[in-house]
Amino acid sequence: MSNHKYFGTDGIRGKVGESPITPDFVLKLGWAAGKVLARHGSRKIIIGKDTRISGYMLESALEAGLAAAGLSAAFTGPMPTPAIAYLTRTFRAEAGIVISASHNPYDDNGIKFFSIDGTKLPDEVEEAIEAELEKTITCVESSELGKASRIVDAAGRYIEFCKGTFPSNLSVRGLKIVVDCANGATYHIAPSVLRELGATVVTIGCQPDGMNINKECGATDVRQLTERVLQEKAALGIAYDGDGDRIIMVDHLGNKVDGDQILYIIAREQLRQGRLSGGVVGTLMSNIGLELALKQLGIPFERARVGDRYVLEKMQEKGWRMGAENSGHVILLDKTTTGDGIIAGLQVLSAMVGNNMSLHDLCSGMKLLPQILVNVRFSGAGNPLESDAVVNACREVETALAGRGRVLLRKSGTEPLIRVMVEGEDEEQVTRLAHCIADAVKAAG
Incomplete structure (x- = not known):
């Protein structure tokens, strides 16, 4: 585990206007990244963003920094x-940069980087960028300065790429799908992909105004989607988060279908078609129900630390092609290099159409155990997880679960939160036990 000063598990993230998400820091970050990346040959960096109002300010700051280091920015817009x-x-x-804070509220923003291979930057490159940040900005000769351009057909190119991952012998014609784009970056992409494949699409969360991203909509809040699926008598609902790398679905009866269930459906379908190579990676948060259902199918399963980069690391280590977080990050390396909500959704749709089954029926082979997650804010000072009271509370809860459940406590990688998760067979008991631990964390933090 490297000791980064700025880079978290998913780039650099924070409240806009507070360090490090300020125009002057982002300008310097653009320059520092430019200095490191310029050593590798190509002079072009692609910059995309979600729909947050602060994206305009941050993309121009990044562009200025990159230009000073001699790199050219190509903008895609949202x-x-x-x-x-x-x-x-x-x-x-040379690299791609995304200005986004994913599923966070609109007044947060962040910067994440992709390598030339379309994967997260390796630790050593992030460390080299942090080392440059300690230096004073210098400017290359005027003849060497970077330029800025716009990729006008970016959306069309990506729509075609997504459609290409859906089997050409299948069609979603006649399926009514409600799509919730979280007023985020998929608003002009996901509905087009599904319509062009033949679906009847009803949209919500597709009117971004810079401030309504993830607000009571999208993958982190499916209440609107559930209501609309039932009202429209739709076949299913699909929700993405603000930057489109997560997906949560809703079946025709209004039941939520999370990343664990989506992973199960895709793995089982690949097994049925004889295309599954190796096993499947989940995380410490993956429901025991997933593990048991995969075991029944004879599919190997491994848990990684929470965070899509750790899922990917574990997949690469095992040589496996498929992994996911229950929050809806689904990584399918046989299709693309990173978690992709649209592409994951298309694989579920192909399983539905190919088997002539509803989403509800596709989920029926897997029973989710009640899993309660309580987020506890803490001051950020000290580590409540090391407190004796918290350790004792966990021990008591584990005794109460008697080997038929799990307890997991972890610090969030992006916010000052302790996440308390308890899983077991009885929802009331699990809820009570999770709150016992949460109270101990509150008292310690």
Whole structure:
């Protein structure tokens, strides 16, 4: 585990206007990244963003920093994070940069980087960028300065790429789908992909105004989607998060279908078609129900630390092609290099159409155990997880679960939160036990 000063598990993130998400820092970050990346040959960096109002300010700051280091920026405008990974690969750009805070509220923002291969930057490159940040900005000769351009057909290119991952012998014609784009980066992409494949699409969360991203909509809040699926008598609902790398679905009866269930459906379908190579990676948060259902199918399963980069690391280590977080990051390396909500959704749709089954029926082979997650804010000072009271509370809860459940406590990688998760067979008991631990964390933090 490297000791980064600025880079978290998913780039650099924070409140806009507070360090490090300020125009002057982002300008310097653009310059520092430019200095490191310029050593590698190509001079072009692709910059995409979600729909947050602060994206305008931050993209121009990044562009100025990159130009001072001698690199040219190619802007895509609002685009899903996985689209930038794809475009970085196809344009053979030196790197891709996404200005987004994913599922966070609009007044947060962040910067994440993709390598020329469309994957997250390796630790050593992030460390080299942090080392440059300690230096004073210098400017290359005027003849060497970077320029700025716009990729006008970025959306069309990515729409075609997504459609290409759906089997050409299948059609979603006649399926009514409600799509919730979280007023985020998929608003002009996901509905087009599904319509062009023949679906009847009803949209919500597709009117971004710079401030309504993720607000009571999208993958982190499916209440609107559930209501609309039932009202429209739709076949299913699909929700993405603000930057389009997560997906949560809703079946025709209004039941939520999370990343664990989506992973199960896709793995089982690949097994049925004889295309599954190796096993499946989940995280410490993946429901025991997933593990048991995969075991029944004879599919190997491994848990990684929470965070899509750790899922990917574990997949690469095992040589496996498929992994996911229950929050809806689904990584399918046989299709693309990073978690992609649109592409994951299309694989579920192909399983539905190919088997002539509803989403509800596809989920029926897997029973989710009640899993309660309580987020506890803490001051950020000290580590409540090391407190004796918290350790004792966990021990008591584990005794109460008697080997038929799990307890997991972890610090959030992006916010000053302790996440308390308890899983077991009885929802009331699990809820009570989770709150016992949460109270101990509150008292310690």
